[in-house]
Amino acid sequence: MVSDVIDNEQIEILLNDVLEVHGYDFLEYSHASIKRRITRLYALDSFVSFAEFRYTVRTDKQYFKRFLEEITVNVTEMFRDPSFYRALRNEVLPVLGTYPFIRIWVAGCSTGEEAYSLAIVLKELNLLSKSLIYATDINPSVLDKAKKGMFPLTYLKQYSENYFLAGGTKEFSSYYTANYSLAKFDESLNSKMIFSTHNLVSDHSFNEFQLILCRNVLIYFDKDLQHKVFNLFDSSIEKLGYIALGSKESLEFWPKAKQYKRIKLEKIWRKL
Amino acid sequence: MAQTVISTKCSALVIGGSAGSLDVLLEIFPNLNENLKFPIIIVVHRKASNESLLTDLLKHRTPLKVSEADEKVLLKNGQVYIAPADYHLLVEEDRSLSLDYSEKINYSRPSIDVTFQSAAEVFKEGLVCVLLSGSNADGVEGLKAVNKFGGTAVIQDPTTAMMPYMPQQADLNVKPLLVMHSFEMAEYINKLNN
Numbered sequence: 518m519v520s521d522v523i524d525n526e527q528i529e530i531l532l533n534d535v536l537e538v539h540g541y542d543f544l545e546y547s548h549a550s551i552k553r554r555i556t557r558l559y560a561l562d563s564f565v566s567f568a569e570f571r572y573t574v575r576t577d578k579q580y581f582k583r584f585l586e587e588i589t590v591n592v593t594e595m596f597r598d599p600s601f602y603r604a605l606r607n608e609v610l611p612v613l614g615t616y617p618f619i620r621i622w623v624a625g626c627s628t629g630e631e632a633y634s635l636a637i638v639l640k641e642l643n644l645l646s647k648s649l650i651y652a653t654d655i656n657p658s659v660l661d662k663a664k665k666g667m668f669p670l671t672y673l674k675q676y677s678e679n680y681f682l683a684g685g686t687k688e689f690s691s692y693y694t695a696n697y698s699l700a701k702f703d704e705s706l707n708s709k710m711i712f713s714t715h716n717l718v719s720d721h722s723f724n725e726f727q728l729i730l731c732r733n734v735l736i737y738f739d740k741d742l743q744h745k746v747f748n749l750f751d752s753s754i755e756k757l758g759y760i761a762l763g764s765k766e767s768l769e770f771w772p773k774a775k776q777y778k779r780i781k782l783e784k785i786w787r788k789l
Numbered sequence: 790m791a792q793t794v795i796s797t798k799c800s801a802l803v804i805g806g807s808a809g810s811l812d813v814l815l816e817i818f819p820n821l822n823e824n825l826k827f828p829i830i831i832v833v834h835r836k837a838s839n840e841s842l843l844t845d846l847l848k849h850r851t852p853l854k855v856s857e858a859d860e861k862v863l864l865k866n867g868q869v870y871i872a873p874a875d876y877h878l879l880v881e882e883d884r885s886l887s888l889d890y891s892e893k894i895n896y897s898r899p900s901i902d903v904t905f906q907s908a909a910e911v912f913k914e915g916l917v918c919v920l921l922s923g924s925n926a927d928g929v930e931g932l933k934a935v936n937k938f939g940g941t942a943v944i945q946d947p948t949t950a951m952m953p954y955m956p957q958q959a960d961l962n963v964k965p966l967l968v969m970h971s972f973e974m975a976e977y978i979n980k981l982n983n
Contacts, residue, residue: 525882547887549879549907554891590891733890736860736876765860765873765888 527567528552534575542718545742554588591627595634596679598764603684604783606638613727619648622726625734626652629663636706653715660712666702717746722753733763747771761785799827799981800915803908805901807834807923809951813971818851820975828864832904834897837875844871860888872899879907895927905931909938916940923955932963943967
């Protein structure tokens, strides 16, 4: 990959265009990573000049959809970091199970693998019927995929291994039917999911939750934007509710972190 | 703006390796000086489950401070940062580190190419990148970027590597290149301090 075909100034111009024309604000994203995504896309789609690339991003609505999908990272998996899901299963969800109703927000859900993982754990704890999972992402096309609940069969071996390590109690294959190259997950799982676009950078809080899952999204944001998003979560989470982050993310340097207590070893915090 | 640089001060060192590189790291680190005036970043391919093993191993074999790289942390001279398993590690313009969970590159996350490339742009001629033993070609594109931005590309002599493929690929595709035996590396790194 050529890494210097687009310089920092051009990245800035492009991101300003994206904000001005399409209303998506990437200016507070970590620079090195978004630059890599953009240069990668530029090479992938064989653009010959920055001017042409910029023009296409500005004017071609269809291409912008692709741009959005490619520069945001949509890599995820089911039961990612199994010990995290084990903690949800054993420590967090049983506590929430004592509530009459459980509202969960999976922020930045991408293609939905984590929302489905969560639904499976809720089902095994007999809590799914009184739960509602709000799965949101900035990106409409990944949400369309998430709604379908179909994942490539080639990943299922890894997912079922993760599921087992996460304390899963059933045959993982009982949750899906194999359909050519895809595994279609049981509709009882997404019957309790609401999919919607939500932009963590610009949109407000839209409900009160007992659990917010936002994993490997904040690593792409700069410190200021991370703190803004933590404030958004803070105003969206009930007292004694939980915030769960990715394995390398932390509330640590956020001023209000003292009002949260971390669950041992996992990146899960409880609001005091 | 052309300028002739006779000896440039090293402002950062990045070491990448895969299969067979751990032995080399364990050979280098006990022999490094305590007061190195640049940060060291290490990117080694490994399974996601071996999380802190590499950090623990190195920690006890060097006078330098070793930690797994946290996102947004500012690089400090004389400290060693290890790319966490299962994340790409990038260097930002302000010399802070950022993490990235995007698709694997060369079947690898962390990918050596990703870190070499982003460091190349930031540290330019002050960067030294060392590619060790390994059995795929990760790091080769990265070393090209290092050269392009004026940094120094170094490889482990393939004939001394447990898995020669990775340094061999660099040897074939990257010019200029310094080729070194593993036992010369600690001394070379210590000398970068001047």
